[in-house]
Amino acid sequence: MTVTGLHEPVRTDSGGEPEPVVSVASLSKRFGDVEAVRGVSFRVAPGEAFAFLGPNGAGKSTTISILCTLLRPTSGQAAVAGFDVLEDPLGVRRHIGLVFQDPTLDDYLTAEENLRFHAQLYRVPASQIARRLDEVLEMVELTERRHSLVRTFSGGMKRRLEIARGLMHSPQVLFLDEPTVGLDPQTRAHIWSYINELRVREHITMFLTTHYMDEAENCERLAIIDHGEIVATGTPETLKQAVGKDRIELHVDDPAEAIDELRDEFGIEARLSEGFVAFHVTGAEEFAPRLLTELRTPTRSIRIARPTLDDVFMAYTGRTIRDAEASASERMHSRSMARARMRR
Amino acid sequence: MSTTALAIGQVREPGGGLRDELAAIAVVWHRELLRFARNRLRMVTSLVQPLLFLFILGSGLSSMLPSSGHVNFKTFMFPGIIAMTVFFTALSSALSIVWDREFGFMREMLVAPVHRGSIVLGKCAGGATVATLQGIVILALAGVVNVPYSGGLLLTLVGEMVLMAISLTALGLLLASRMTQVESFMAVMNFVMLPMFFLSGAIFPPKGLPAWLSVVTKFDPLTYAVDPVRRAVFAHVQGAASVKQALSAGVRWGHWTLPISVELAVIAAIGVVMLALAMQQFGRTE
Numbered sequence: 001m002t003v004t005g006l007h008e009p010v011r012t013d014s015g016g017e018p019e020p021v022v023s024v025a026s027l028s029k030r031f032g033d034v035e036a037v038r039g040v041s042f043r044v045a046p047g048e049a050f051a052f053l054g055p056n057g058a059g060k061s062t063t064i065s066i067l068c069t070l071l072r073p074t075s076g077q078a079a080v081a082g083f084d085v086l087e088d089p090l091g092v093r094r095h096i097g098l099v100f101q102d103p104t105l106d107d108y109l110t111a112e113e114n115l116r117f118h119a120q121l122y123r124v125p126a127s128q129i130a131r132r133l134d135e136v137l138e139m140v141e142l143t144e145r146r147h148s149l150v151r152t153f154s155g156g157m158k159r160r161l162e163i164a165r166g167l168m169h170s171p172q173v174l175f176l177d178e179p180t181v182g183l184d185p186q187t188r189a190h191i192w193s194y195i196n197e198l199r200v201r202e203h204i205t206m207f208l209t210t211h212y213m214d215e216a217e218n219c220e221r222l223a224i225i226d227h228g229e230i231v232a233t234g235t236p237e238t239l240k241q242a243v244g245k246d247r248i249e250l251h252v253d254d255p256a257e258a259i260d261e262l263r264d265e266f267g268i269e270a271r272l273s274e275g276f277v278a279f280h281v282t283g284a285e286e287f288a289p290r291l292l293t294e295l296r297t298p299t300r301s302i303r304i305a306r307p308t309l310d311d312v313f314m315a316y317t318g319r320t321i322r323d324a325e326a327s328a329s330e331r332m333h334s335r336s337m338a339r340a341r342m343r344r
Numbered sequence: 345m346s347t348t349a350l351a352i353g354q355v356r357e358p359g360g361g362l363r364d365e366l367a368a369i370a371v372v373w374h375r376e377l378l379r380f381a382r383n384r385l386r387m388v389t390s391l392v393q394p395l396l397f398l399f400i401l402g403s404g405l406s407s408m409l410p411s412s413g414h415v416n417f418k419t420f421m422f423p424g425i426i427a428m429t430v431f432f433t434a435l436s437s438a439l440s441i442v443w444d445r446e447f448g449f450m451r452e453m454l455v456a457p458v459h460r461g462s463i464v465l466g467k468c469a470g471g472a473t474v475a476t477l478q479g480i481v482i483l484a485l486a487g488v489v490n491v492p493y494s495g496g497l498l499l500t501l502v503g504e505m506v507l508m509a510i511s512l513t514a515l516g517l518l519l520a521s522r523m524t525q526v527e528s529f530m531a532v533m534n535f536v537m538l539p540m541f542f543l544s545g546a547i548f549p550p551k552g553l554p555a556w557l558s559v560v561t562k563f564d565p566l567t568y569a570v571d572p573v574r575r576a577v578f579a580h581v582q583g584a585a586s587v588k589q590a591l592s593a594g595v596r597w598g599h600w601t602l603p604i605s606v607e608l609a610v611i612a613a614i615g616v617v618m619l620a621l622a623m624q625q626f627g628r629t630e
Contacts, residue, residue, distance in 0.1 A: 068455055069455070070451070070454060070455060090457045090458070090459075091457075093455060093456060093457035094457040096455075098455050100448070100451055102448050103448050104448040104449055104450075104451045104452045105448075105449065105452075106375070106379075106449050107447070108379055108382060108383075109375070109378060109379070113375075113378065117371055117374075117375055118452070118456075120367060120370075120371040120374075121367075121368055121371050121453070121456040121458065122456060122457065123364055123367055123457075165452075
């Protein structure tokens, strides 16, 4: 967890740790009564793949919108590629690419026309546009469809085209807001192979938001965000190690009774999660036989799992991401509000 | 880090500042034209209404009126119909900004490294170009309504169309600048379009109106767009001077009949104000 201590001055010397390409300190955003982001601080190093992991409504999209200068922070600082988001928004925009959660292509233009529009808006030199077009279209395997109207594309093709467009001007940081949400697993895997390939080829920093655990696993470092606050930061491995404990899930006839018994007899705080009684212990393999012998509540099945990012999330927030998604439905209101504002 | 910065520098046209903004205006303008060229249906349907007014309403009304010294009623309506075509096209082309917002493309432009004002200017240039082109199609029918194809007249009319197209597109953009739904913009458009059209003197001389309404016509921007076109056309058609005077009396502020130059200045001023307000409204960030 390397990301605290943000109030120390940013290093400018070339030795030691490189200067962060994204640096955020005590950032907050409020929409009326709703505090969507509550004082988050983090840094992203050049070339890193960094993810915000959290349920819908946790403040991920709001934070990305602030970093991309589409929203103004209520308080705190944020700098991207060395430019302050409030003082030099155009400087920020010149050095970033952005792939939005909702489609932002012009359906009535062809794939190539969409890319050309972008290249000209970002002032890619005319002499390089053709070569760059070929490169990015090839990378996302849309070369054959370059002259087709975008309205004839599938959801996955559109997302690939958006990624290609975000790369047209060779940005320093590529922001991807839920890059694979709503896509089928095969397309998701495809898109991830593009993302990883181009990170190597283009040497760019990736900043993405996701609520998929497997997607977060693809990243070098992640911040877990919940209710607008960062609750943990680290590599997927260190986060899992920090949780340490294995997860046990029991399928029982009477969950309430089992939870009481676990607390009274074993001193374990268990929770009901998706119909299972779930809790964390160290050395689950040794503990399980003793548990099954001594537990009086009838048990139908037992499942033991090594820590996953879901457990990390649970350890820090007290719920799984999916539970959080369910209870986040009332906060969706504030999220759609935020989005309506963004469109202006 | 330095190598990255170098790579970035290589893929960006030098210049910045004003040249970036001009490039942005050009590319937004180009997209509007591409989209218009692709939408043949819109091209055709937006000409149907003016043609209906000119040939059906025009013929019907002229049969009711006594033949007035060689000046056909359709000749009288023709300048109004040109203004109508430009006005309707200009206003509805502002719809594209609401469309972009509702269907997401707006964010692609908002996050680009250009000022939002440039997006508005590009939209205005695009809408005005389309509106002028549509006006020119109607203008091509001049011979059918006894208006001569004189070089000087055509040039004057195209110039006046460009000016009104810019100002009226700017008006549309201002109306659209804070709207998030295509449907609500349509409602506002219908609310604005016909009253402005009827009060402008496009299809009948406004002097027949009751006093209070003729005051209202002075606040209708379209009044100052229709009149210069009509005066240019009437200067080139045959007919008794008294009849021409009755049908093309000019716009009066009190006892002062506005010269054409002042009318054009009024249109230009309206355009500048509308555009400035639209840019200001559109430029706000939450």
